[in-house]
Amino acid sequence: MTAAATGKREAEEGEDEEDEPVYVPVKQRRLMAEEAARRALDARRKGAATPAEPRAGGPAAAAAAAPRAAARPSADEPRRAQSLLDQRAEMLATNTMHKLTDAQQRNEEDRVILESMENSLRPLMSVAELAKGVVYTESIATCWEPPAHIRAMSEDQRQDVRNKWHILVEGEDVPPPIKSFKDMRLPPAVLEHLKARKILKPTPIQIQGLPAVLSGRDLIGIAFTGSGKTLAFTLPLVMFAADEERRLPIVRGEGPIGMVVCPSRELARQTHAVAQGFCDALSAANECAPLRNMLCIGGIAPKEQLDMIRQGVHTIVATPGRLQDLLTKKRIALDLCRYLALDEADRMIDMGFEEEVRNIMDFFKHQRQTLLFSATMPAKIQTFAKSALVRPVVVNVGRAGAANLDVIQEVEYVKQEAKILYLLECLQKTAPPVLIFCESKNDVDSIHEYLLLKGVEAVAIHGGKDQEERNYAIDGFQSGRKDVMIGTDIASKGLDFPDVQHVINYDMPKEIENYVHRIGRTGRCGKTGVATTFINKSCEETTLLDLKHLLKEAKQRIPPVLATLDDPAEAEADESIDAGDGRGCKFCGGLGHRAATCPKLESQRMKAVLSASGGSTGREKIGGGGGGDW
């Protein structure tokens, strides 16, 4: 990686406090938005009442206004040609005319905002395919199909299974759910391998996700942290590669057949190990020739990767930056690649990897099967990602962005200066292992030093540490040699440490999705865990409101400091449900605010303005907590 690239990446990680935007309280933002809309509405009313009159300010002003008036879209031009303010003003006027309820007005307002944002997002598609106007209409064909008795299930029977496991599906002609691994027609070696790992029955996301993926369908898979999503895209990856190898063996320089892309090196390493387990099981049972499964991440010598590429690779598990690097340098090609899974897909896009993902898609020569998985998947990412999918199936287990119900969530008000002392006390709440999360790298280092001085067996991880230090931390914590790991959000997504008892949020992450991923490091796969979060005056009000509603949804205790917050969503909630449009922000999925006051949407707008004006490339971090990685 060049020094410039390193600098850029560190800026993306943006874990330091200097990056924090100036805080404008929610109330003030709402007042500002309303004032702007009122002014726009007044201006429109004046314009409409006296269309032929010159505007105040004399002929010069009228002349200046004329081109603008001419540029104003006619009724049959698409809405997107109007400015957001114009649309909002028009909508307010319509609402008054039709006497919409407050809730309906709010929903309409959110819809306009979201529509305008969707129009400004570039589809998540290969530029080459867009340019050539390539549109795929059929899913990838695979040789897998469910056994006859599953195929014979009526639609009602299929729905009964889904209802029983709280599985929601969207999409046309959704493959049937399958309740046992045996009925999924997995090779005996794979069944043995699962059994040896005490994986005996599929989890809900696997019950519906595996049949859909094995059938070749594009998929968005959303399920709680620790609910077994990794297996739902790793096992089909390996089975697909084994099928291809049997059909036409990979020779030197060829491959990969399929890829998984992850947002951090550590997660890629972990997923690579899961895939390797399946590869080894198949080849040990002579069910296929040995499969070469490459780990493609920054921080390891490219020579190792190049040696494997020369022999030909079947599967790759990668971080976006290193993968893009190898593709751009033509070290690997995607001529044979037909399978792409994006793990923690929404986080990857939010962390600023959108361009890398789009570039990677550009290297595909043929249609691929595309899969997106995460525990959090806001509506805006789903809509935008669907542009890359063919006949997608959406599988949802629980609300996208909901916290894992096996985690007991405790929130405590701790003054900034008292945090470090209280941390020691808090560490004694449970037995180890304990994970501590902080927003900034400096805090991670200070806490690490402090705990070492106090005799705690602790390790630390963040994007500023070199790969050796990062590996040392992960290995020590994973093996149980170290009791405590302190980290930034780099360690919050997807990592599966055995039996973490307690997650401590030394500070509240700015984005509620990061909170969900952080606390999801405990309470995994049916076990229970505890999460303690320190909050104080420095936390943003919108985030606290999101947290309050998340606690409420998970039926957790709401501390007085959150209960007494001025909470517009509370009054609006019943009405919104009556209006039939669900709860919370339709942009980021936070439950404590609406799209009109979404801080993330504001930063996204800024990003769009900056990139349109040729300023920053729009690669700056959208929210708090870094972890950008390659």
Ligand SMILES: Nc1ncnc2c1ncn2[C@@H]1O[C@H](COP(=O)(O)OP(=O)(O)OP(=O)(O)O)[C@@H](O)[C@H]1O
């Ligand atoms: N069917 C199953 N039965 C029992 N354990 C399982 C099953 N499937 C997966 N597991 C185990 O559950 C743990 C969590 O799985 P996994 O890491 O895939 O969760 P995840 O949904 O991807 O979580 P996250 O959202 O945090 O990434 C792993 O240790 C995995 O081996």
